[in-house]
Amino acid sequence: MVFELARFIKPDIPFVHGYADTNPAPQFRRRFTLPAFTKATLSVCGLGYGYYWLNGQPVSQDKLTAPVGDYQKTLWYNVYDVTGLLRQGENIVAVWCGNGFFNETFKTSWNHNLAAWRDNPKIILQLDIDGVVNMVSDDSWKCQPASAITYNQLRSGEHFDARFFDPAWCSLNYDDTGWPQAVLDNRPPGGTFRLCLCEPMRECAEFPAQKVIQTGDNRYLFDIGQNISGYIRLKVRQNAGDVITIRYAEQVNDDNSLKLNNMFSHYPQSPFMTDRFICNGNEFTWSPMFVYHGFRYIELEGTAQPPPLEMVTGIFMHQDIKPISTFACSDPVLNQLFRIGQMATLSNLAYMPTDCPTREKLGWANDAQASTEQMLTNFTIVRLFEKWMVDIYDAMRDNGALPGIIPTGGWGYEWGNGPVSDGVLFEIPHKVYLFTGDAHLLKESLPYFMRYLDYLKGQADLQDSLVGFGLDDWAPPTADFKSRTPAKFINTVLHIKFLRIAKLAADLSGNPEQAAAFQAEVDRLIALFSWHYIKANGTCAVDEQCSVAMTIFHGLYTDLEPLKCQLMRLVEDADFHHTCGMVGLRRLYYALNTCGLPEYAYRIITAEGYPGYRLWLEDGATTLWETWQPGASKNHHMYSDFMSWLMKTIVGINPTFDSPGFATTIISPAFIPQLEWAEGSEDTVAGRIAVSWRRVMSVVNLQVLVPDGIAAEVRLPAGRVEMLTDGGTHMFQVTL
Numbered sequence: 128m129v130f131e132l133a134r135f136i137k138p139d140i141p142f143v144h145g146y147a148d149t150n151p152a153p154q155f156r157r158r159f160t161l162p163a164f165t166k167a168t169l170s171v172c173g174l175g176y177g178y179y180w181l182n183g184q185p186v187s188q189d190k191l192t193a194p195v196g197d198y199q200k201t202l203w204y205n206v207y208d209v210t211g212l213l214r215q216g217e218n219i220v221a222v223w224c225g226n227g228f229f230n231e232t233f234k235t236s237w238n239h240n241l242a243a244w245r246d247n248p249k250i251i252l253q254l255d256i257d258g259v260v261n262m263v264s265d266d267s268w269k270c271q272p273a274s275a276i277t278y279n280q281l282r283s284g285e286h287f288d289a290r291f292f293d294p295a296w297c298s299l300n301y302d303d304t305g306w307p308q309a310v311l312d313n314r315p316p317g318g319t320f321r322l323c324l325c326e327p328m329r330e331c332a333e334f335p336a337q338k339v340i341q342t343g344d345n346r347y348l349f350d351i352g353q354n355i356s357g358y359i360r361l362k363v364r365q366n367a368g369d370v371i372t373i374r375y376a377e378q379v380n381d382d383n384s385l386k387l388n389n390m391f392s393h394y395p396q397s398p399f400m401t402d403r404f405i406c407n408g409n410e411f412t413w414s415p416m417f418v419y420h421g422f423r424y425i426e427l428e429g430t431a432q433p434p435p436l437e438m439v440t441g442i443f444m445h446q447d448i449k450p451i452s453t454f455a456c457s458d459p460v461l462n463q464l465f466r467i468g469q470m471a472t473l474s475n476l477a478y479m480p481t482d483c484p485t486r487e488k489l490g491w492a493n494d495a496q497a498s499t500e501q502m503l504t505n506f507t508i509v510r511l512f513e514k515w516m517v518d519i520y521d522a523m524r525d526n527g528a529l530p531g532i533i534p535t536g537g538w539g540y541e542w543g544n545g546p547v548s549d550g551v552l553f554e555i556p557h558k559v560y561l562f563t564g565d566a567h568l569l570k571e572s573l574p575y576f577m578r579y580l581d582y583l584k585g586q587a588d589l590q591d592s593l594v595g596f597g598l599d600d601w602a603p604p605t606a607d608f609k610s611r612t613p614a615k616f617i618n619t620v621l622h623i624k625f626l627r628i629a630k631l632a633a634d635l636s637g638n639p640e641q642a643a644a645f646q647a648e649v650d651r652l653i654a655l656f657s658w659h660y661i662k663a664n665g666t667c668a669v670d671e672q673c674s675v676a677m678t679i680f681h682g683l684y685t686d687l688e689p690l691k692c693q694l695m696r697l698v699e700d701a702d703f704h705h706t707c708g709m710v711g712l713r714r715l716y717y718a719l720n721t722c723g724l725p726e727y728a729y730r731i732i733t734a735e736g737y738p739g740y741r742l743w744l745e746d747g748a749t750t751l752w753e754t755w756q757p758g759a760s761k762n763h764h765m766y767s768d769f770m771s772w773l774m775k776t777i778v779g780i781n782p783t784f785d786s787p788g789f790a791t792t793i794i795s796p797a798f799i800p801q802l803e804w805a806e807g808s809e810d811t812v813a814g815r816i817a818v819s820w821r822r823v824m825s826v827v828n829l830q831v832l833v834p835d836g837i838a839a840e841v842r843l844p845a846g847r848v849e850m851l852t853d854g855g856t857h858m859f860q861v862t863l
Contacts, residue, residue: 146396151278161216165210189329354421450505479518566635608756704731776796798822
């Protein structure tokens with residue numbers, strides 16, 4: 128059993144409950160002796176975050192471990208093969224530990240400073256030699272509470288004093304005789320240890336500064352040309368004691384000052400996205416260890432002379448997942464949107480899908496539900512989703528309630544939740560099954576489905592039996608930021624969706640009685656929905672894009688034609704712009720597909736004027752934004768589902784629930800009149816599928832590449848269907 132003999136250890140200092148201007152990162156060391164050996168593994172859990180060295184060498188290139196979670200429920204740990212870093216005889220292990228979400232000291236809107244788990248940073252560690260525990264964390268370790276990192280808060284910044292840094296501190300020959308002893312933890316966090324199997328966070332790319340502008344006395348602005356999540360790599364040589372203040376921003380004002388919008392209102396006590404570096408007189412290359420930011424621009428204040436461009440590099444840090452899709456077409460707007468959608472997605476992966484790398488860095492469930500299918504279409508995201516599902520289970524209260532942010536320190540059960548957010552509990556297992564054919568998350572989640580559905584049913588209004596709490600069609604382009612579609616409408620549709628997924632889980636789990644109970648509840652809610660929202664003429668009583676699109680998308684109709692005419696009118700009256708928010712927009716595109724109107728969806732995605740993605744591009748966006756109105760975060764993924772639509776519609780690669788895991792794949796590209804050509808590929812669990820097409824006058828030449836072992840149904844205009852049972856490349860010619 129991992130850590131059975133180990134104990135959490137921490138610095139021998141008082142714990143400060145409130146805010147403090149200094150917030151150092153403690154360092155730990157221990158010498159140990161090894162016999163001859165063949166294999167060594169190191170198991171580690173640092174709270175909030177730990178970095179590990181053996182004999183002066185880093186154990187890994189991973190960043191920000193242990194992964195964030197509810198520390199009273201689950202303690203994520205990592206295991207590394209360290210055979211090549213150890214030797215027979217004397218060795219040294221060293222650890223540097225920071226606060227992370229575990230010990231957020233300052234007040235924000237989300238109250239992590241009130242989390243019950245808060246304490247000084249601490250570590251637990253176990254070294255196994257040839258399968259036997261050899262060394263563990265205990266009170267024989269030494270711990271220096273004060274280090275060169277004098278302040279570190281994940282959502283604020285890090286301060287580093289190079290005058291107090293000795294690069295030999297993690298080496299065997301370093302003199303630590305003056306270090307005090309570490310102490311055993313007298314209030315362990317209480318969670319169950321669980322091995323983290325998802326991809327780690329890593330430094331994945333560098334963006335050199337493209338230009339530098341002087342903006343004041345000893346103040347300069349660097350532009351790296353791309354909005355990213357990460358931090359600076361600073362190369363500096365200045366007099367000892369010189370203080371360089373580093374501020375980050377996604378945009379700048381006309382005078383090149385940082386545009387921070389309303390960000391400061393959430394951080395009344397601690398500086399927002401600000402690092403500080405104190406020089407030691409020697410050449411030094413530095414990046415923060417325990418924080419990351421969201422930025423394109425980096426402002427340096429305190430440089431002794433005009434800095435060269437190479438002084439600053441932006442380091443792109445995120446979960447080290449890989450893209451699995453490609454997309455390109457004759458419309459450069461779509462190509463650019465796909466690119467910035469990729470960057471926004473990668474920027475928001477930090478052991479959970481986050482809402483933004485700037486203001487919050489939180490696992491907003493509504494954002495994640497909106498992007499789940501897109502992420503599975505375009506990235507190796509499954510293992511990260513599997514990790515986050517445990518956090519979702521941990522966040523559920525005994526009565527079935529879920530918070531709007533996951534993990535949470537206690538905030539989010541009163542606002543920001545509801546089916547629009549809570550539905551991520553159903554969305555992730557369902558879509559993982561679609562894309563991989565693996566049903567284990569659906570089966571594993573079934574008890575949580577049941578608990579949540581009981582909770583949701585209990586929230587119904589006694590007068591109309593509808594559920595009205597939680598978010599609605601969030602972030603629409605309306606001037607007042609209010610939804611055009613009632614929460615009760617949205618919640619009823621989503622409730623039906625959840626029950627259908629729960630029924631599937633029950634069927635796959637071999638529980639026919641439970642499946643029948645879920646189906647009976649589906650039938651009851653569909654009748655209730657029809658009574659309230661379907662008019663006698665077959666149209667939707669809520670005459671808005673969101674409501675009509677949801678009705679079509681979820682198949683809650685007996686006659687499509689009235690709804691199709693209604694949706695066409697709503698889109699045409701808006702001059703081919705969307706009027707819905709995050710709930711409606713991702714269903715609007717596919718509802719138009721169902722109506723045989725993919726060109727309408729294309730026109731909405733590429734529309735000029737407000738609201739539209741094109742306006743973001745015209746304003747210099749290099750990632751997707753949070754809202755259609757100005758003033759909010761400029762690196763969000765919740766409006767990224769158009770990327771999935773591009774792959775499923777323009778390229779035409781579609782998995783099916785009848786045969787999940789792409790065992791049977793539908794190839795149905797839409798030959799949009801405004802496009803001359805399109806091409807794309809997706810690396811699926813069945814193999815790589817690629818589609819390309821090119822129009823010459825009224826003839827389209829289509830090429831389809833499918834792997835061996837799958838069946839592909841190629842659906843072409845005029846009802847033409849071609850069945851592919853052999854792998855390889857297949858050519859088709861279509862006359863429009």
